[in-house]
Amino acid sequence: MGIDEDRFGRSRARFEEVIGFLNGEGASVLRHSDLEERLATEGRELLRLLYQDHLDLRAEREPRLEQVVDAQGVDRPSVEAGHTRTLTTIFGGVTVTRLAYRHRGQANLHPADGGLNLPQERHSHGLRQLAAVEPSRGSFDDAVEAIRQATGRQLGKRQVEELAQRAAIDFDDFYASQPRPPAQDDDVVVLSADGSRPAASRSSASRCSSTTSARVTCRPTGPRPSWPPELTADHLARRATAGDRRRSPTTCPNTLGGTRMERREINPTDWLSGFNINHGIEVTGAQRVLYLSGQTSNAKDGTPLHPGDLVSQFRTAWSNLNDALTEAGMDPTNIVRLNLYTTDVPGFMAKAGELVPIFAGDGCKPVATLLGVTALFEPEIMVEIEATAVA
Secondary structure (H helix, E strand, C coil): CCHHCCHHHHHHHHHHHHHHHHHHHHHHHHCCHHHHHHHHHHHHHHHHHHHHHHHHHHHHCCCCCCEEEEECCCEEEEEEEEEEEEEEECCCCEEEEEEECCCCCCCECHCCCHCCCCCCCCCHHHHHHHHHHHHCCHHHHHHHHHHHHCCCCCHHHHHHHHHHHHHHHHHHHHCCCCCCCCCCCCCCCCEEEECCCCCCCCEEEEEEECCCCCCEEEEEEECCCCCCCCCHHHHHHCEEEECCCCCCCCCCCCCCCCCCCEEEECCCHHHHHHHHEECEEECCCCCCEEEEEECCCEEECEEECCCCCCCHHHHHHHHHHHHHHHHCCCCHHEEEEEEEEEEEEEEHHHCHHHHHHHCCCCCCCCEEEEEEEECCCCCHHHHHHHHEEEE
């Protein structure tokens, strides 16, 4: 088996787990609805792992370019590996690792971002399209639920609102940038509007084009949104035009600097990767820091749940932590630190193979500390999760 095939070992192992489940007695007694729900969950995680394994393979294959310059002609003479950014996809969170071309006092450039056509924010084009389409069919609350049912991803209402607003802003940016010759007294203005879907392709907010075999120039080319098939009356009014549907370039901070957050994983050794955690994380460009209290396995009224079951307690505590993140307009990919408290360290380590996928499956790869304590705030509670997130 070659190195490229080895890169998909996690995906193969997950696929074998699904096959093993379907071949076992437990699956034979499930109702079709339960089986459908289980396969949907397991299938999304398998697709997420395939996505992540492919991204890791691309990172290994990324060639080092002899020269990279920005749109102003400023060279980036040094290159550094291991720069990462998160991407929340319709399958779950993944991490994109790529080379950063650097120059003191200048923003880093990442040519691989252009090759992947990455969006400016962390949400993928697929999620952005759903966030633009679903609100036009009902309320934002309905949109949040529709996205959860379609992808298994729990976006916050504020996140969906912001993504939908960005899609609407694209209309304003387009028409504000169109040249308008001075009107004459005898001009007749004819406006037309239709509900057809513009033929718009997805392109990155920036593009790195090869000018020679060894020279790459990174320049902004303007975001081209994924237009929703159904548009509200307000959107249609904004599209009233004489037929010109060209896109116009806009300034984009994606690779030319701006304020987009970037995180770099620091790993002098790789033994912690088996637990999906890092030795260190360097964060630049963050604008918000969220400190979360320890989350435990409690119902909405505070009643302890799953006494004696460490794995179920961890899963419930993680779900409660996700609810707090969603309320703040973040998700697990924003987490940079986890503090894990448990009354049973040996039991925790013995169950690590079941516990790690719970947060790893949501795209969370933090720095972390495991702490053994004699007791938590309720006798039944065996684990508590404390987190810090940035955006």
